[in-house]
Every structure is written in structure tokens, then in C-alpha cells.
Amino acid sequence: MIQTLGLTRRYGERVAVEDLTLEVKAGEVLGLLGPNGAGKTTTVRMLAGLLAPSAGEAYVAGHRVTREPEKVRPRVGVVPENPGLYKRLTVRQNLRFFAELYGVGDPRRVEEALALVGLAERAEEPVATLSKGLRQRLALARALVHDPPVLLLDEPTSGLDPEAAKEVRDLLAELSLAHRAILLCTHNLAEAERLCHRIAVLKTRLLAVGAPAELKARLFGRRIVVTLARPAPGLPQVLNLPFVRSASLDGAKLFVAVEEPERHNPLLVRRLVELGAEILYVEEEERTLEEVYLELVEGDRAA
Amino acid sequence: MRLRVLVLKEWAELFRIKMVLYSCAFMPLLMAGFAGFMVWQGRTLPPEAQGPLFNAALLYFLILPVMIPATLGVYSVVGEKEQGTLEPLLATPLSDLELFLGKSLVAVIPALLLTWGVFGLFLLAVLFMMPGGIPEGVLSLPWLLSIFGLSPFMALFAALVAMLISSRASDSRAAYQFAGLAVVPVLVPLIVYSARLLAVDLRFVALEGGILVALDVALLYLGIKAFRREEILIRWK
Numbered sequence: 001m002i003q004t005l006g007l008t009r010r011y012g013e014r015v016a017v018e019d020l021t022l023e024v025k026a027g028e029v030l031g032l033l034g035p036n037g038a039g040k041t042t043t044v045r046m047l048a049g050l051l052a053p054s055a056g057e058a059y060v061a062g063h064r065v066t067r068e069p070e071k072v073r074p075r076v077g078v079v080p081e082n083p084g085l086y087k088r089l090t091v092r093q094n095l096r097f098f099a100e101l102y103g104v105g106d107p108r109r110v111e112e113a114l115a116l117v118g119l120a121e122r123a124e125e126p127v128a129t130l131s132k133g134l135r136q137r138l139a140l141a142r143a144l145v146h147d148p149p150v151l152l153l154d155e156p157t158s159g160l161d162p163e164a165a166k167e168v169r170d171l172l173a174e175l176s177l178a179h180r181a182i183l184l185c186t187h188n189l190a191e192a193e194r195l196c197h198r199i200a201v202l203k204t205r206l207l208a209v210g211a212p213a214e215l216k217a218r219l220f221g222r223r224i225v226v227t228l229a230r231p232a233p234g235l236p237q238v239l240n241l242p243f244v245r246s247a248s249l250d251g252a253k254l255f256v257a258v259e260e261p262e263r264h265n266p267l268l269v270r271r272l273v274e275l276g277a278e279i280l281y282v283e284e285e286e287r288t289l290e291e292v293y294l295e296l297v298e299g300d301r302a303a
Numbered sequence: 304m305r306l307r308v309l310v311l312k313e314w315a316e317l318f319r320i321k322m323v324l325y326s327c328a329f330m331p332l333l334m335a336g337f338a339g340f341m342v343w344q345g346r347t348l349p350p351e352a353q354g355p356l357f358n359a360a361l362l363y364f365l366i367l368p369v370m371i372p373a374t375l376g377v378y379s380v381v382g383e384k385e386q387g388t389l390e391p392l393l394a395t396p397l398s399d400l401e402l403f404l405g406k407s408l409v410a411v412i413p414a415l416l417l418t419w420g421v422f423g424l425f426l427l428a429v430l431f432m433m434p435g436g437i438p439e440g441v442l443s444l445p446w447l448l449s450i451f452g453l454s455p456f457m458a459l460f461a462a463l464v465a466m467l468i469s470s471r472a473s474d475s476r477a478a479y480q481f482a483g484l485a486v487v488p489v490l491v492p493l494i495v496y497s498a499r500l501l502a503v504d505l506r507f508v509a510l511e512g513g514i515l516v517a518l519d520v521a522l523l524y525l526g527i528k529a530f531r532r533e534e535i536l537i538r539w540k
């Protein structure tokens with residue numbers, strides 16, 4: 001649904017996005033993560049047919065953004081960084097206006113979109129009187145009103161209270177089930193982990209892309225954490241097992257990378273008991289997406 | 304179709320701004336009032352003195368087609384910039400040209416309707432005030448051509464100047480003040496009309512019309528260049 005090939009955008013001398021190659025399939029949510037200034041918004045704008053790439057190409061809903069941006073735009077729903085609503089007009093007037101520009105003739109679509117984001121009761125109020133979160137929801141309704149196959153969302157839950165953010169997330173999950181391709185830019189890693197099938201980490205260049213679990217395994221390998229009753233200095237050095245790739249101790253926690261946890265964990269535990277260790281828990285180490293993200297972004301800075 | 308949707312949205316929005324309402328509702332009535340008052344004052348003058356009076360009154364109707372579009376043009380661009388609505392607007396299938404034409408029409412159409420509307424009111428009032436009706440030779444062809452022929456080009460000029468200035472100005476008040484430049488083309492007839500009084504002839508109207516058309520064409524060219532998606536997203540701040 002979305003495919004980019006070596007997508008690049010420069011602003012004068014500055015390179016905002018470099019050689020980005022990505023794919024988002026129908027029914028998939030791809031999270032685009034990256035520090036401030038990483039080029040997320042620039043990417044969204046290029047995919048929405050708003051900014052021309054300096055090099056490379058992107059296919060969105062079957063059309064090239066460089067050749068036919070006017071065919072891309074009607075097939076894409078965008079929630080920009082700033083909701084950009086007409087404050088003097090009412091909620092319904094705002095949505096009607098955009099619906100008509102997208103060629104949606106049926107006024108029922110407007111009402112449906114309002115109901116979908118829970119704004120039906122406030123439809124007659126001027127946008128100026130809405131809170132930030134409600135405006136964000138209206139921006140989402142605007143992106144959905146023409147039922148586009150591709151959704152580009154630039155931080156759609158920023159500024160929402162936890163409950164509203166959850167509602168938006170549930171809504172997004174539903175929308176992806178309806179075979180839409182969704183690109184979600186966010187700084188909220190928990191949100192990305194919960195919602196996105198795959199994650200792309202961008203910092204001008206693409207640093208990594210994959211399912212959250214895949215990225216964790218690729219970056220850190222799988223490690224076992226053995227919690228001991230008390231610290232046992234020197235223990236890693238005397239383990240002496242062929243399948244242990246590395247072992248380290250942090251207080252009473254022993255971190256061990258083994259080749260195949262399913263086969264080797266029992267052997268590891270037996271060996272530890274032989275060595276006189278008192279074991280409280282044995283579990284697989286849970287890496288957070290935050291660690292993955294920081295590793296990638298900081299690793300890139302070091303390089 | 305999309306053009307119409309855009310224009311109707313703009314009006315719905317603009318007429319909620321007090322400053323805009325003031326210049327669109329109050330100014331036309333004020334101008335027609337001034338013009339009417341001048342004629343009323345001179346109602347007992349001999350007919351040959353009434354001609355110059357009418358000429359001076361005419362000028363009020365040449366200020367309106369510049370003033371109204373300048374106000375509307377500034378607000379319709381500044382409003383989008385300040386509310387950050389340009390990006391979602393540009394993400395719709397609206398074409399660059401539709402956006403540009405839409406914004407121009409938003410400013411030009413009310414200006415012309417209001418100018419001609421209050422001009423009609425003024426003529427009606429004159430018919431009542433003057434015992435002998437409108438004096439011979441006053442409602443001449445050049446006179447009518449000024450009101451009906453020149454004003455569309457003046458309105459377009461003012462709208463384009465206002466839109467271009469506010470697309471570049473970072474401050475809306477500055478934009479509003481600079482847009483006052485749009486009165487320059489009416490200063491020309493103002494000076495000529497008041498210097499030569501009755502002698503508003505066809506040659507003069509044609510000359511002024513020619514200048515306005517040339518200015519409008521140049522501004523349309525600049526406007527189409529300025530109202531491109533990339534330009535708007537990257538350079539309008």
C-alpha cells in the first residue's frame with residue numbers, strides 16, 4: 001500500500017530524510033520512531049503528496065508521489081502534527097468542509113465520522129471551545145471521513161488524556177483490521193509497541209525496521225536472568241559451560257546468554273545448584289522497546 | 304465545485320471576524336452616506352456646479368472596491384497561517400490553482416456586490432433628493448464605466464496585493480498595514496478626477512483600465528507562483 005524506494009528530501013543543504021526504503025502493507029500498522037528532527041514529519045508530507053522528494057520514489061495506494069500527487073491525495077488520510085482546524089467554525093462545519101473537498105457527497109459520512117470519534121454531541125460547538133484532545137479527535141475524523149486506504153498519522157495521541165489516547169489506539173487497531181495501511185509517527189514507545197506490527201527507527205536514515213520482538217532479539221540476543229538469594233561474586237567465572245556465550249552478575253542477578261534457552265536452561269540451573277547457588281527465580285530477560293530505541297539512536301550517535 | 308466549497312467556507316469564517324464585518328457592512332454604508340450627503344448639500348446649486356460635485360462623490364465608490372478586498376484578502380491568508388490550517392487543506396485534492404482562485408474570489412466578489420449595491424442605493428437617494436432628478440451629463444458613460452468597468456480590476460488588484468503580502472509577512476498586523484499599498488491604483492484616478500473635475504473622459508478610463516489590467520496580469524503570475532504547495536509549506540511562516 002505504501003512503498004518507498006530510496007526516498008530522500010533535502011532542505012537546501014540540510015538532509016532531512018536520506019535513502020529511506022520501507023513498505024507498509026494493507027492491514028499493517030508501521031510505527032515510525034525517531035528523535036526530534038529525525039525526518040518523520042518530512043516523510044509523512046512526502047507520502048501525502050505535499051512535498052516533492054529530492055530523490056527516490058514512493059508508491060502510495062498505487063500511485064507515484066512524484067508523478068501523480070493529485071491521485072495520491074484523495075486516497076490518503078492525514079493527521080498532521082498540528083490539527084489545523086478552523087477555530088471559528090463549528091465541529092460539523094469543519095468536517096463538512098473537508099468532506100466536500102474530498103468529494104464526499106453524503107452528509108451521513110460526516111455524522112458517522114463524528115460518532116466514530118465521539119464528537120457527535122459537540123458537533124454544533126465552535127472548535128475554539130474544544131480542548132486539545134477533542135481537537136485531535138476531530139483531526140482524526142477528518143482523516144477518516146473519505147474512508148482512505150492509507151492513513152498517515154503524525155503523533156495522533158499527543159496531548160490526549162490516557163483514556164482518550166486508549167480510545168484512539170483502539171480505534172486505530174480496528175482501522176488496521178479493515179485492511180488499511182497505517183503509518184504512525186509517535187514518541188510514545190508503549191503505544192508503538194502495543195499498536196504497531198512493525199517499527200521503523202528513523203534518524204535521517206533508517207536505522208532499523210522489524211517487529212518489536214524481532215528488534216529486541218536482533219539487538220540484544222536472548223538472555224536469561226537468574227535471581228539468586230544473595231550476591232555470589234565470581235560465579236560467572238566458574239560456570240564453565242560450553243553453551244554459555246556470556247554471563248555477568250549485577251548484585252544478586254545473574255545474566256546469562258545461552259545458545260538455546262529451551263534446551264540449555266535446565267543444564268544451566270543444575271550447574272548453578274551444583275555450585276551452591278540458591279535460586280529464587282529464572283526468567284527470560286524482558287527488553288523494553290525503549291532500550292531498543294535508545295540503543296539504536298545512541299549507537300548511531302557514537303558511530 | 305471544490306472552488307465553491309472553499310469560497311463558502313471562507314465567507315462563513317471571515318464574516319465571524321469583527322474587523323471584517325466592520326469593513327464589509329459599515330464602510331459601504333458610510334461611503335454611500337458621504338456621497339449622498341455631498342449631493343444633498345449641493346442640491347440648490349446650479350446644474351453646471353453639480354457636475355463636479357457628482358464627480359467627487361463618485362470617488363467614494365472607487366475606494367470601496369479596493370478597501371474591501373484588501374481586508375478580506377489579508378484575513379483569508381493570515382487566518383489559515385495562524386490557525387495552521389494550510390497543511391490539512393493542502394492534503395486535500397484541492398489544486399494549487401483552485402486554492403489561489405478561491406482565495407481571490409473570496410475577496411473580489413463581496414467587494415463588487417457591495418460597491419454596486421450601495422451605488423444603487425446612492426442613485427435612488429439622489430433621485431429623491433434632487434428636485435430635477437440627476438443633472439444632465441453627469442451619469443455619463445465614463446462615469447458608469449469607472450464604477451462598473453474599473454472596479455473589478457481594482458478589486459482584483461487589491462485582493463492579489465493583500466494575499467501576496469500576507470503570504471510573506473510573519474506578522475498579521477504588518478500584513479494588514481502593508482496591504483494598504485493596494486490603494487495606490489485608486490490614488491491615480493483620485494488625483495486626476497479632483498484636478499480635472501468634470502473631465503472624466505473615456506480616454507482616461509481606458510488608460511486607467513490598461514494600467515490595472517497590466518498590474519493584475521503581473522500579480523496573477525506572481526500569485527500562481529507563490530500559491531504552490533511546496534512554497535506554502537516550506538516558505539510561508
Ligand SMILES: Nc1ncnc2c1ncn2[C@@H]1O[C@H](COP(=O)(O)OP(=O)(O)OP(=O)(O)O)[C@@H](O)[C@H]1O
Pocket residue numbers: 011014015016034035036037038039040041042043081536537538
Ligand atoms: N521547512 C523547512 N525548512 C528547512 N528545514 C526543515 C523544514 N522542515 C523541516 N526541516 C528540517 O528537516 C529535519 C527533519 O524535520 P522533521 O520535521 O521531518 O522532523 P520530525 O522527525 O518530524 O521531528 P519531531 O519529532 O520534532 O516532530 C529537521 O532538521 C528540520 O529542522
Ligand SMILES: [Mg+2]
Pocket residue numbers: 040041042081154
Ligand atoms: Mg514531526
